[in-house]
Amino acid sequence: MLERVQRRATRLVAVRKINLRGLRKKELNFNELMVMRMSRNPNLVNCLDSYLVDKQFWLVMEYMDGGTLSDVISKTYLSDDEMAAISRECLQGLDFLHSNHVIHREVKSRNILLRTDGSVKLADFGLFVQLSPEQSRQSSVTGTSGWMAPEVVKGQPCGPKADIWSFGIVGIEMVEGEVPYWIETPVSHQLLIATGKRRKLQQPEPLSPWLRDFLRCCLQTNSARRWSAKELLQHPFVTSAKPASILAPRIIAGRKKKEETGM
Numbered sequence: 001m002l003e004r005v006q007r008r009a010t011r012l013v014a015v016r017k018i019n020l021r022g023l024r025k026k027e028l029n030f031n032e033l034m035v036m037r038m039s040r041n042p043n044l045v046n047c048l049d050s051y052l053v054d055k056q057f058w059l060v061m062e063y064m065d066g067g068t069l070s071d072v073i074s075k076t077y078l079s080d081d082e083m084a085a086i087s088r089e090c091l092q093g094l095d096f097l098h099s100n101h102v103i104h105r106e107v108k109s110r111n112i113l114l115r116t117d118g119s120v121k122l123a124d125f126g127l128f129v130q131l132s133p134e135q136s137r138q139s140s141v142t143g144t145s146g147w148m149a150p151e152v153v154k155g156q157p158c159g160p161k162a163d164i165w166s167f168g169i170v171g172i173e174m175v176e177g178e179v180p181y182w183i184e185t186p187v188s189h190q191l192l193i194a195t196g197k198r199r200k201l202q203q204p205e206p207l208s209p210w211l212r213d214f215l216r217c218c219l220q221t222n223s224a225r226r227w228s229a230k231e232l233l234q235h236p237f238v239t240s241a242k243p244a245s246i247l248a249p250r251i252i253a254g255r256k257k258k259e260e261t262g263m
Contacts, residue, residue: 043093066114168218
């Protein structure tokens with residue numbers, strides 16, 4: 001899959017190209033349908049249109065001019081207030097998905113897109129899976145090593161709370177600037193998670209008690225004890241969050257640093 005930016009009249013859009021080879025028609029139709037449905041939510045990247053071009057499926061998406069959360073994390077430092085605002089926006093998107101029986105399965109900083117007005121949105125619909133109203137879990141092992149929940153690593157049935165673990169890892173990224181176990185090999189990383197060896201914050205002391213407790217609620221090895229997106233939206237760390245517009249200066253600064261370094 002490729003992404004690029006193209007100008008339509010006076011509006012910039014992002015075009016996601018999906019190669020149809022290897023995709024079943026049912027999967028393609030489902031993904032298209034879900035993207036169109038989810039465009040109504042302000043915390044998910046909007047799908048503006050779609051086309052079949054030769055053997056490719058083109059999704060025309062809104063252009064997020066602030067880049068990814070990963071860009072910001074790698075170029076600047078986030079305050080507690082900024083992390084709280086980002087967490088609220090992402091959890092609102094996850095709560096919408098989970099309320100519609102959808103698991104994202106690829107929550108990570110590179111799939112959280114930003115706009116220079118402070119908007120924060122979840123992206124990358126490629127690995128979404130929908131559960132029937134009767135289902136609470138699915139069994140396939142999918143995701144990116146580093147953000148996978150323990151139950152996913154073990155090949156156990158997993159539900160929406162697998163996304164919450166992944167977002168907890170994003171929380172550690174925001175705090176420490178890197179993914180826990182990033183220096184480990186994928187195999188050793190998965191072994192550490194599967195055996196319940198949770199990564200501790202390197203320097204927890206400067207963090208607020210609310211932020212530390214928020215991450216603890218996200219990163220419970222036992223998914224039954226892990227908080228849901230709806231519950232986390234009521235956590236004091238999140239309810240105290242300021243408007244997303246406070247993120248605008250940080251996002252703009254991150255974009256400028258990326259442009260200056262060319263990376």
